[in-house]
């Protein structure tokens with residue numbers, strides 16, 4: 204496996220003819236407590252209801268990225284490539300096989316969010332890694348890999364394209380207005396109310412003004428914060444509101460979609476030596492604002508959003524937010 208950079212869009216892709224094939228799950232679940240197939244455990248969160256643990260990070264059984272070695276960035280004429288150095292983990296959201304983020308207890312979801320923050324912080328200490336991605340693919344239509352409730356984490360030696368676009372745009376907006384663009388979006392949406400789905404404590408769920416897919420929903424903190432992982436450390440209880448809002452929002456999404464992609468966008472590793480050359484380190488804490496993006500896969504609507512040049516979304520965000528608000532969240 205190797206990483207190649209597209210010289211036009213400057214985005215990295217991972218490719219190789221030796222891609223690890225995920226094997227079909229054999230009877231026994233790999234991620235239930237006590238499973239003989241449980242991969243190597245990286246981190247464990249304390250139990251909340253008598254189970255041996257509440258959430259757990261393990262090494263991905265078929266990792267696309269490997270933790271050892273140097274990225275060995277090379278150029279061949281106009282092309283750049285590097286080895287697929289990184290970390291690839293499975294984040295087990297709950298010890299119970301049937302407790303998803305929308306039917307687990309708030310306390311369990313809080314533990315999972317704490318685990319996410321802890322893993323991001325820990326991997327950011329490795330200066331080879333520029334970015335830590337955390338995502339969840341739910342439903343066969345979304346390419347869900349395991350039946351147990353899980354998310355995945357990938358630490359990479361590059362910043363993924365979408366995040367890079369956001370970072371550049373946020374920095375530009377800040378240099379012009381000395382304000383965070385996400386704070387401004389939240390303020391305007393809360394004033395207009397049309398695209399707001401729900402609010403719980405310091406968190407809001409809203410449908411973005413220019414959605415890529417029907418019912419696209421973002422969850423953001425109302426108070427400015429660039430780094431998700433900072434929210435989760437040393438402030439016990441603060442994640443409860445986020446857990447509640449995430450649960451309510453996913454319940455609504457599930458009522459309109461067969462599956463979804465969920466991704467956490469947080470600030471990149473700014474202590475990374477290459478951060479200075481990327482030029483985003485100075486105002487990063489002021490201009491970026493972490494958030495969760497949920498991209499539902501709605502039956503009969505647009506199937507793939509990645510290949511589209513211009514997104515066509517047959518449901519406006521005002522209609523989407525109005526419909527989502529009507530759905531009982533529990």
Ligand SMILES: [Zn+2]
Nearest residue numbers: 232235300351
């Ligand atoms: Zn299981």
Ligand SMILES: [Zn+2]
Nearest residue numbers: 383386427492
């Ligand atoms: Zn902000």
Ligand SMILES: [Zn+2]
Nearest residue numbers: 369468494496
């Ligand atoms: Zn984002």
